[in-house]
Amino acid sequence: MARPASTPGRSGAVTRADVARHAGVSDAVVSWVVNGGPKTVSEATAARVQDAVAKLGYRPNSTARALALGSTTMLGLVVPDSTNPFYAEYAVAVQRAAAARGYALLTISAGSDAAVELRGVLDLCDRQIDGLILARGTGAGVVGELARRGVRTPVVLVDSAAPHPGHLTIGPDATAGIEAVTDHLLTVHDHASVALVIGDTTDVELDGRQSGWLRAHARNRRSPGAVERAPFTRTGGYEAGLRLLTAAKRPTAVVTGSDLQAVGVLRAAREQGLDVPGDLAVASFDGTEEASFTWPSLTTSRQPVEAMAEAAVAAVLARDLPYEHRTFATELVLARSCGCGTG
């Protein structure tokens, strides 16, 4: 009877049978203690089992547990591009909110190929994840496909600009955020109008950023400036910036739909020999760390990433998802790119 307690099983690791033997209980009792059910055991027995688990370094097979419990304690997250610092910060916040509840996160950076993206999302759902968090841009097309294929994974759409029928959507109050930053440029810095660099893929009607920008002009009885559409990337912002700054009527102020676009506009201004904010005031939307390290640092509407990520995780794990649109207020961060402050 001198068999060492830690004699390895097939995979070399300590097995449930090893724990049962050590604690003097049946395999089933070990399972009940480790999985918290379905049957209960006496406190003394549970303590003996937990003692053996700790002593032998037993780690339960979570695949078997997932099959038994019908939950993998995994969530899926799909963002268009996790090298965009906004989505990188969002993904870290979702990972933290998930981990705090004992969930791991499978992440897909979808890229621009819709077929590749759909395959990735279906793969996540096939893995019996307990919930799927889809970012806008990604979301709308994919949820239709999932419904068509009978996939029942709970879905929350984040980074959403507008309601989506049949789904809980979460997003920043982009209309109010862009309105505030545009109003700041018009009233505090007295620009006649503000140009807008906005995404090229979003539905114009639905993108709250454009309506916020329009609203600020209307409220101040000014004619809105030029609009340039471009991808939400540094290169997109750079090219849109060049178009604006080489036009016959050069704007004196520009607001962008994302921090990365503003980084590109700053480069375009430099190349045109323009001083920011002297010749061109710039403001952005997102509030990532990169925006505070540009020169000059960027005035921006900061999105409450932590709060939105927390809400998305809590919601997707809730049994009854309400079909509503939840918006989160952004924070106006004033820096030197609009003419405020220093640095």
Added chain:
Amino acid sequence: MARPASTPGRSGAVTRADVARHAGVSDAVVSWVVNGGPKTVSEATAARVQDAVAKLGYRPNSTARALALGSTTMLGLVVPDSTNPFYAEYAVAVQRAAAARGYALLTISAGSDAAVELRGVLDLCDRQIDGLILARGTGAGVVGELARRGVRTPVVLVDSAAPHPGHLTIGPDATAGIEAVTDHLLTVHDHASVALVIGDTTDVELDGRQSGWLRAHARNRRSPGAVERAPFTRTGGYEAGLRLLTAAKRPTAVVTGSDLQAVGVLRAAREQGLDVPGDLAVASFDGTEEASFTWPSLTTSRQPVEAMAEAAVAAVLARDLPYEHRTFATELVLARSCGCGTG
């Protein structure tokens, strides 16, 4: 017998039994076809099953399949900080390499709390992932803990500066990379010496970046410049930059251990009223997209992220991991921050 073929099972989705009924075979035959074994079936039968799978939109339960096959077709990736654009680009490359082989990726952005990090890694291993890719900084401490707990998950250490006993390590040839960029500053731009901003957590003896920097000075018979240690972040580089630029003997050139540190040094130089590259030449290590959008854009040693990610995924899925250190050559990218080129 008019029961619709797609009558939902417990979870509302098409079940294996639905497919079996539709194809006129047993449940087991469906499983053999879907899982590629263990038994084989005739081509005609397989075709009938596949036809039913397609027609009914059946998606197999991958949790059950994972239990049967002993593989979850999931890999784990742990990086110190996925909002660092270098790790963000690395994670996307690993995700792509994994997806190309049918594997999904569980990612952890570890942050600075070692206990939180270890718990996350153990959680990944409990999920029966087929392999774990650990980034340096993370790696060394964690692999010891895993071994102590009897975890047998295959591990590859990436972003490694040096061999690690008992493990396959993959990393850039940082010594040659930093040597090349330092040599460029010393010889082409004729600086008397080059200061170094390097990480504060890495083992000095093992960090190839510092030895490459020393080697370039030795080769050119120059005394090495000052060394500042700082986190691999924008703020870390900013603070190290301020220390260097306010010292009695201000350097004329500085090389950093990461792009983010160089972004911080650029800001410090600006705040000190110094022109880059006129008053201070700057070069970095990584070659992320952010480095090409700074002003001026950064001369850098670009890491071959795609190739390293591909090698890491291929290796961790290989059955027999050799215990060796594989290095990948970096590419010297010349831009305006060192005095070369424009923009």
